[in-house]
Amino acid sequence: MVLAVVIQIGATFLPQLGLGEPIGDRSDSVRTLITPSGWAFAIWGPLFVGSAIFAIWQALPKQSDNALLDSIAWPAAIALAAQGVWATYTQFANLTVISALIILVSLAGLLICLRALARHDRLSGEERWFAALVLSALAAWLTAASIVNVSASLVYHGILADGPYPLAAAIMVAVGGTIAALAVVRSRGNPWYALVFCWALLAIYWRGGQEASSIGWACILAGILVVLGMAVSLSKPDNRRHWIGI
Numbered sequence: 001m002v003l004a005v006v007i008q009i010g011a012t013f014l015p016q017l018g019l020g021e022p023i024g025d026r027s028d029s030v031r032t033l034i035t036p037s038g039w040a041f042a043i044w045g046p047l048f049v050g051s052a053i054f055a056i057w058q059a060l061p062k063q064s065d066n067a068l069l070d071s072i073a074w075p076a077a078i079a080l081a082a083q084g085v086w087a088t089y090t091q092f093a094n095l096t097v098i099s100a101l102i103i104l105v106s107l108a109g110l111l112i113c114l115r116a117l118a119r120h121d122r123l124s125g126e127e128r129w130f131a132a133l134v135l136s137a138l139a140a141w142l143t144a145a146s147i148v149n150v151s152a153s154l155v156y157h158g159i160l161a162d163g164p165y166p167l168a169a170a171i172m173v174a175v176g177g178t179i180a181a182l183a184v185v186r187s188r189g190n191p192w193y194a195l196v197f198c199w200a201l202l203a204i205y206w207r208g209g210q211e212a213s214s215i216g217w218a219c220i221l222a223g224i225l226v227v228l229g230m231a232v233s234l235s236k237p238d239n240r241r242h243w244i245g246i
Helices: 002-017 023-029 038-058 067-092 097-119 125-156 166-186 191-211 213-234 237-244
Strands: none
Touching: 002 038, 002 067, 023 067, 038 067, 038 125, 038 191, 067 097, 067 125, 097 125, 097 166, 125 166, 125 191, 125 237, 166 191, 166 213, 191 213, 191 237, 213 237
8 A cells, every 4th residue: 555655646756857747737738628727736735645644554553454444455555556657647648548547447446445434334533534534535536537537538539629518518527526426425425525526626617617607507516416415414413423423
């Protein structure tokens, strides 16, 4: 797991060593209506810190017989390492169909973790803050990032080269929001997933939503579905205790 996080974080520093192009530059070259505003990507700072803390915590000797970690170790390691592979590939190539497939592999691993976290009988305080919070936030951001990457790859390959296609982009946001809302409900109202996904929606609304009203309304609708799913699920005391301990 520690090695996976080293790959995850270390890959982003390659351009500083003169290798490849910064991910931001790649993103700008295939910008779409659902590419989030630049400030939203600052979330990678806390996500990287959280990933490092999670990796160190799970490696402690006292966690050697942790049943939760036994169920999520490989999916989490694959997901974190895949993010480093995605960053490496993107910096040398671009946001192509290959990069979209890589990011979907990472998302799949995180969603497996999310399912295990939701089904776990009782999260301890450490499991809640060092594993559930970090992996849920990553799963939410990768859900949004997958939608954006698919859109960008369509631009890169010329499928959306003749125009911004706001309606198609709005449909992608609406579908992604519906999937996210279902994930929130099925994960017992996971607040960390819901809040981070809404952060991504806000960033899409802030940019694409100002250029096309259909994008803006899709973001609003998706946000309402996600927040509603969280609120209804967390109205149950068992779900609140599971995720936030109260």
